[in-house]
Amino acid sequence: MNNFLYPVYRPSLNGNEKKYVNECLDSTWISSKGKFINQFETEFSKFINIDYAASVCNGTVALHLALLALDISSGDEVIVPTLTYIASVNAISYTGAKPVFVDSLKNSWQIDPEDIKNKITSKTKAIMVVHLYGHPCNMDELSKIAKEHNLFLIEDCAEAIGSKYKNRHVGTFGDISTFSFFGNKTITTGEGGMVVSNNKKLYEKVVNLKGQGLAVNREYWHDIIGYNYRMTNIQAAIGLAQLENVNDILLKKSEIANFYQESFKNTDYIFHESIGDVSNSYWMCSVLVPDRNLRDVIRLELKNLGIETRPLFYPVHTMPMYLNSKDTFPIAIDLASRGINLPSYPDLSKKDLTYIVTSLLNIKL
Template sequence: MKYPVYSPHFVGKEKEYVNDCLDSTWISSKGRYIALFEDAFSQFVGVKHAASVSNGTVALHVALIALGIGPGDEVLVPTFTYIASVNSIAYTGATPVFVDSEPEFWQIDVADARRKISAKTKAIMPVHLYGQACDMVAIMELAREHNLLVVEDCAEAIGSMVEGAHVGTFGDISTFSFFGNKTITTGEGGMVVTNNDEYAEMVNRLKGQGLAANREYWHDLVGFNYRMTNICAAIGYAQLEGIGQILAKKKEIAVWYKEELVNLALNVHAEREGSVHSYWMVSILLRDKNLRDPMRRFLRENGVETRPLFHLSHEMEMYKEDISYPVAEDLSTRGMNLPSYPDLGRQDVANICALIRKFMLVEANK
């Protein structure tokens, strides 16, 4: 594939730091890069505590457990999200309660969330999709009004801001992912962040098999082996050193796409006023849903990989519902992600957009 939908971008000292791990023999879940990465990430986001974990899904799981979410509880979550958001709720024994999306920015619909609150609702999980931030001001107002815990899923939103604050700093606890296709990567990895001392302590205990705080090799709660390795942390620490360069390039790529795709029957993912869209993925909505899959096939045949927007969680067998979520259903059938990796050049984007124009011209003349 000439243009993959995503490819990691290594910015500097990844090999140097990994080789340092190998030379030191600290390759598992202990070593100096764990603390270096956690400290640097907490400073970047602007939060008191950051705990590294083995991937973004377990970050959500351990965050929910730390908040005391469990059987009998309900957690509001958008149906339009990657399935990990929903699965993590199910892992705890709690019930995911699905919420529709906003038509313009594609994030959780706060008005619909309000309608879904019941006596069992304990938390809300806003998911910052594709680099655009949720309306955290409205979500926090709703949470305060109904005494809800807030778990921000920031897997796709490193660098996304709301009113000058990084996403992940609004909720009670928040999570990030560093999978290979994320803005910065550790290969596999995640981070749990919070300003709450008790939640941070619980996350650190839970991710390390429930180890007691003051007794060596003594475990006094059921925990998990969710720790990040020193090698992964070394890669993440190097990636974070170049985060400004990566985010600037991704913003530039989004601008190029917007310039190249003008006057076509599609829309590029909008940026909410007062927020900063980090453009993890540059995503588009075709005005005719019947063209989405044929366009994807045409682009693939010409060396351009794309991804459809997420399938809806409530349509999957384990969470099947007969309830309609009209906005989410519309978005899911009309949208796709375009190649968005930082090594793309202006000419690469022009080439991709020329293929899109060619396809749409042929379709218009049928």
């Protein structure tokens, strides 16, 4: 636990969460069976407008299952942005496949389609796009590249619940897509995730894999080596309650983002704005500081004022287990070295936001 007056994030638990969890406890359905699991999956699929949704125990295993469902394995290459949370890349490595890193776009911070084209080889089997911090990627261009090269398209939507590209929810463009419901996500189940697809066979394979490889219509018979990646009824109960309020949460987060955006105009800070015909859910509201050498100094000053911040994710190719990349990624490096995530949770008031912004702008650079 931290003692920040304004943490980077905390969930909004103002709905039926306690009521539904107590129902699980009263009924004794607390593990991976119970009515809330199917209800949550059904309502989530409706919310993003997709045919199939399979709940899982966290966002990382959702990615792992998505890759396994596509038969990604040793000898394959999967293209992925280097500027992402480590789970995106680790899930590729779990399968034995090789992650191939791609740089970011300077304006949107999302994966660079032109760099993707440069990285495609005969071993490339899939492109994993990540809607970083809630900003949708350019799905027209990415879908076109995947189709032209006969590649699977995977969407990592862990940070993008409520985000839309040309009025279509992210996660509905790829062959298979994933979401995360960790405690700091727009809606949460504590830990949890979802794998979604419009492809029934992929969905059925995910369901088989996540439930210990249990065969359909034959009790305690397992026809493949599977995993215990299931969501609990308690998690799903929380998720269903969260989903009931998701539009209110997204509206509040949009208001917070608009406040930040207006506040940083004509200053030394560059706010992460929406680029193109997109609806950004603003999982995290972020700014770039003018000089990378000032970033940690600024963060310390804010910490002393009770304001928690986070650095942008470190590019994964800089981490010890992924250092073999010979390519350079100048945009990702620049963004990561100058970026700060600001408090972005939906319960922030205008007074809170004014204090945060004023505190930041009053720091002498």
